[in-house]
Amino acid sequence: MIISKRAGNWYISFKYDEGPTPTAKQGDIIGVDVGINALATCSDGTTYANVKAYKQAKKRLSRYQRRVKKKELGSKNRAKAIKKLARLHKKVADIRADALHKLTTWASFKPQHHSDRKLECKWNAEKAVRPRDDDSSLAERAPRDHKLASAIADCGFYEFKRQLSYKCECYGSQLVIAPRFYPSSQICSQCGHQQKMPLHKRTYECSNCGFEADRDFNAAINLKNYVNQ
Numbered sequence: 001m002i003i004s005k006r007a008g009n010w011y012i013s014f015k016y017d018e019g020p021t022p023t024a025k026q027g028d029i030i031g032v033d034v035g036i037n038a039l040a041t042c043s044d045g046t047t048y049a050n051v052k053a054y055k056q057a058k059k060r061l062s063r064y065q066r067r068v069k070k071k072e073l074g075s076k077n078r079a080k081a082i083k084k085l086a087r088l089h090k091k092v093a094d095i096r097a098d099a100l101h102k103l104t105t106w107a108s109f110k111p112q113h114h115s116d117r118k119l120e121c122k123w124n125a126e127k128a129v130r131p132r133d134d135d136s137s138l139a140e141r142a143p144r145d146h147k148l149a150s151a152i153a154d155c156g157f158y159e160f161k162r163q164l165s166y167k168c169e170c171y172g173s174q175l176v177i178a179p180r181f182y183p184s185s186q187i188c189s190q191c192g193h194q195q196k197m198p199l200h201k202r203t204y205e206c207s208n209c210g211f212e213a214d215r216d217f218n219a220a221i222n223l224k225n226y227v228n229q
């Protein structure tokens with residue numbers, strides 16, 4: 001059990017054991033596309049939207065930061081403004097952590113009751129983003145593409161992967177991360193044809209077989225199929 005104090009609030013955290021409730025078998029593998037518009041799109045059709053409260057709180061954050069700067073150094077008002085800012089900082093971090101934990105718990109838990117227990121996931125490396133060889137934190141990349149302003153983008157792929165890894169282990173699921181340059185958004189999940197997909201295109205329209213689907217959903221199915229290749 002850990003008791004801690006952050007930004008004037010007390011927190012208690014502890015572990016408890018609770019057996020999972022079995023769910024109906026839906027599929028062996030689940031593909032998760034971690035994206036730009038949505039927090040995540042899954043091959044079973046589940047989507048996790050970016051948290052609105054998070055966006056709003058972040059806007060307020062820059063306003064509070066400006067306020068602190070305007071106050072006189074060493075003044076009581078400045079101290080007050082700093083305290084307010086610290087509290088909001090914590091709130092933003094809490095909203096982000098909550099969204100991320102909900103997603104990673106769901107994603108790692110989901111395949112547990114299925115025979116194969118595989119979770120396929122890939123960080124969405126789009127062409128607009130300068131390619132990197134490693135899975136380094138997205139925080140480094142975010143300023144180059146403002147569209148990546150999601151809770152995951154702010155904490156970095158590293159934290160997302162860290163949570164997924166330990167939760168998958170805990171639930172007995174297998175985590176597979178596709179290589180960064182695997183073109184999950186360019187491949188047609190129905191016929192395998194590959195075509196260019198500029199960032200603004202939200203719908204995948206296959207020029208070969210005519211298949212149409214939401215861009216991220218198509219990518220999630222490709223990631224699901226990737227494991228079987």
Ligand SMILES: [Zn+2]
Binds near residue numbers: 189192208
């Ligand atoms: Zn096709």
